[in-house]
Amino acid sequence: MNIVNALYYNSVSPEKISDLIIDIILGFDDSNIRKTYFFDIFLLIPFYSYSPAQREFKSMRFNPNTSFQNKIERNPDIYTNIDIRYIKMIEFIKLGLTYAIQNDLVKMNEDLELEVVVKRKKQNNEIFNMAKVFSVKSTSYLYSFFKVDIDAI
Numbered sequence: 001m002n003i004v005n006a007l008y009y010n011s012v013s014p015e016k017i018s019d020l021i022i023d024i025i026l027g028f029d030d031s032n033i034r035k036t037y038f039f040d041i042f043l044l045i046p047f048y049s050y051s052p053a054q055r056e057f058k059s060m061r062f063n064p065n066t067s068f069q070n071k072i073e074r075n076p077d078i079y080t081n082i083d084i085r086y087i088k089m090i091e092f093i094k095l096g097l098t099y100a101i102q103n104d105l106v107k108m109n110e111d112l113e114l115e116v117v118v119k120r121k122k123q124n125n126e127i128f129n130m131a132k133v134f135s136v137k138s139t140s141y142l143y144s145f146f147k148v149d150i151d152a153i
Contacts (some may be wrong), residue, residue, distance in 0.1 A: 017096020018105055020045055023124045025106065025116050027131025033064060036131070037139050038097075038112040042153055043146060044134055045093050046085035048127045053078040057129040067133045072145075079146060086148045094153075 024044050028036040047053055056071060056078050063070075072079065100106035104117050122128040134142060143150050 014092075014095045014099035017045065017092055018100035018103070019123055020048065020127050021093075021096055021100050021106060021114070022116050022120070023122050023128045024131040025114050026120075026122050027128040028135045029116075030128070031062065031064065031132040031135040033135045034138075035113040035115075036135075038108060038114060039139050039150060039153065040131075040134065040142070041097065041114070042086065042090060042093055043082075043142050043148065044127065044130055046082055046089045047079060047134075047146075048130055049085050049089065050078065050080065050082070052080075053130070054126045057126045057133070059125070060129050060133075062129065062132045064136050068136050071133055082146050083148050086146075087152060090153055 021041050024041055025036045028034065028040070056075060060067070060071065097106070101108060107115050107117055109115070137145070
């Protein structure tokens with residue numbers, strides 16, 4: 001295995017994905033708009049995996065009334081090829097979520113709401129900010145907006 005492959009597999013390791021999941025949940029919680037659902041993470045992590053999206057959200061100021069429109073609807077280039085990234089990331093996200101649940105980092109209730117078990121500070125500002133922005137829309141709206149198939153999960 002070469003160094004590029006090793007770096008890639010490290011970035012999609014269950015532990016790294018579980019860290020992203022925790023920051024997503026913390027972002028949703030910080031917005032105080034709605035809970036994080038199981039299906040939300042399957043959109044956010046592929047969205048985050050595109051570096052122009054990361055740059056766009058690095059130091060944003062969150063406004064629940066305008067952030068989604070300002071950051072996403074007005075910048076369609078930041079979600080280029082999300083459908084491809086979405087399909088490719090599903091298995092990695094499942095492994096990361098399983099890791100997080102088995103290691104008592106995250107719990108999921110019968111309504112598929114996710115919650116961080118042991119609170120910590122955010123580690124990744126970009127995905128934390130993305131989660132806050134995504135929290136203003138329902139899960140069904142997000143899947144419709146990004147035109148990805150929820151049944152692929």
